[in-house]
Amino acid sequence: MRDFEELAARLAARFSSGDLNSWPDFDERAFEAFSVQYGENAPYRALCDARGIRPENLDDWRDAPLVPATAFKHMDLIVGRLSDAEAVFVTSGTTSRGVATRSAGPQDATDHGAGTRPATKVANPSRGRGRHLVRDLDLYRASLRPSIGRFLFAGLERPRMLSLIPSADQAVDSSLSFMVQTAAREFCSSVVWAVGSDGSPDPDELTRAVAADRDTPVVLVGTAFAFVHFIDRWESERSVAPRLPEGSRVMETGGFKGRSRTVTRDDLHEAIALAFGIPTDHIVNEYGMTELLSQLYEPTIEWGDAGGGVHVPPPWLAVRALDPLTLDDLGLDRDGLLAFYDLANVGSVSAILTQDVGSVGEDGIRLVGRSPGAEPRGCSLALDALLSATGASGL
């Protein structure tokens, strides 16, 4: 049985090398991660035992039992003891972090929450909100830097960061805040958290921060919903968004689940481009979720607008599209339920089944939104309830 710390240290070193080319040894590392998780993650081991799958008989990481993303709402999935967690990231019912796809509006199930305290005290799982117990924050830092560095910051010389997302100090249980703060420290000369004391984005603070320096390019990050909200507000007040300095970029993340207004990805990016005076190929969508410590990005900075609608995973995150009925692997370019195998998740569980639908191509994944105006097909609470987790229930 592999020791977690030894494997985590090796993976962290490998992530930190910034190598975003393919990993020929992914299969071996994936097997090691499975061994560690089987060995020390009790609920996962129980699932594997029930399926008769053990490190000794696992021939292919693709056969590792998949944990449904909803399981994070109901059980603590950590390698080791609860007290080993260095942080607890909580999914938020309000700050959804899927993507507005090209074809449509809301994505479900993906969110990167806004949060609580590091895990000094870990009691029963919070019901209704998922939580990801993170064993090793250094590993998370190491895994998040290369992708955001390549897909958002490439070619920028110490830009300023303006964030509509609360800092990690303000939202201590948000994996998104942690990610943004880490990236700001790594890549930026300064950061302004344009966020009110209640954690909501503050447009006036944003306007002031932009005015303070009209020369240095900025990287503006926020949730899709925040951008829509600001643009609507500026429109209704007949005021204008602050024009960003030449060379500035925007990262937006998150869908519109539970929001009154949904906007397609292309409409949103056009509106952001118009409002802030930047080209659409300087706007990047990030796709991530609290349950996955790795993120995927649109490669618009590298590929131009052709990168819109494509999300590129790092090489340590394998993505498969599965037949929605049988869960068989669909191979390339066919829409199915997305399943991930994330080596950055070595401290919890790597094999995760989501409810997101998309296809896997040679160059990245393509998420499928609901068709415009699509409704759940019944008059019962069925699907929404299953998707959004039932507060008091055991299941």
Add this chain to the structure above:
Amino acid sequence: MNGRGSFEAWALPAGVAVPAGLPETISVGDSALRFLSVDAPWVEGLCTRLKENGEALRRFESDRLARILGAVGSRFLDPNDPVRREALERVSATSGLSPQMCRVVLDRMAADWCTERLRVLVADALGNATYLDRFRADTGSPVPGRRLRAMGPKLSVQVVAGSVPGVGATAMIRSLLVKGPTLIKPGLGDVVLTTLFAQALREESPTVADAVAVVYWPGGDEVTERAAVAFADVVVAYGSDATVDSIRTLAPVTARFHAYHHRISVGLVGRGALREARVSRTCADVAHAVAFFDQRGCVSPSVIYVEDGGEVSPADFARRLAGAFSAVERELPSGALDAREAGAVHQARALSDMMAATGNGVEVHREESALWTVIFDPSAAFAPGGVGRLVRVKPVHDIRSAPGLLGAFGAHLQTAAATGIGACADELLEALATVGVSRIVPFTDMAFPPPWWKHDGQSPLAPFVRWVETTGLGDEAL
């Protein structure tokens, strides 16, 4: 496409031209639907025409309307009628339900569209159908000297979301029965039956058909929806809470707005139904109640509370219920789930597997080749949400404790099915009524409420009717 090509998903009053924009095509299941590219000015014109045509509709005696609509409904039951044949073929292709299920659904729905049943609906809702035709004495009321007249809307606009076949046609019938012209926006999976009903109505009575429009547009088109409801004096919205809420904000303040928002239903199985001699019947009834409409209905149960201490334990009941689902699967096969629905089923199944594996008493029963799932869950907390025939069996020590577990969901409760509750029936009925349930029936009646049911707590015609009263103007006053 069943060799019939795409389906034109609209029905308009005579003389209303289709809008200038080319119809759009949308793939639904194995079929293609063409729907009109509508805009606000066109919708306004349509609504104006419907209101004008309401004048001719109001000249019909109410009983004649019941006969006309009943004659149309009966055609959907006649195996030799081409309308029924087309409905069976196309509904199956567009609703996602299996052909066997479509046949049952059409049989049960259309049986409720027959004249006699519609007469009962009107008489039950109004006391007497002729209130719709003239002022008449309010006999039987303790109020002295009052005469009443029931007026239908000048125009009802009904936005129906979802894919439960027959809901759109039923909505149409309700408005027409009280002489109200109606614009129906059907749910995507219910476009076919709604449109076919309107087309068959034209063959029966062009005048009545001229008071109906069936037009589909993608939901959430605020400009179109605002234009549609602006002319209505009655607005009825079916669908998710979010959909209903968005229509509500668009409706004019003077319109009567009626919401059929999301609902959830529950089943209660008492010890009386757990006797060996009876339990297989109980399981079959429960499985059918879940399976009808592939659990899409607001009357479909997602949780079955089963009383401890009977001849068959709740856990054993869950195992036997799984057997019943397997049998129902052969009789009424599941339809196709879309990817997200299937994803939700996998999440629930896999989560239950994990819970079962970690030893908290959960047991999961399913068939790899089918989509039904029975989850035995010792936690009694209510869990809404079933999709594709996914039901949770939860034990309760005393069936009388079940209503107390529903409290948090009271505003969304619809039907409770009960069986084997014996001596505690009255107490249970009171408790269910108090917690928010509006209909309590046996499992066998659960999925198909009759036309006169108190739909979400009131007569289905109530939203459409405006009562006019007159007093003190008898012969002597004139």
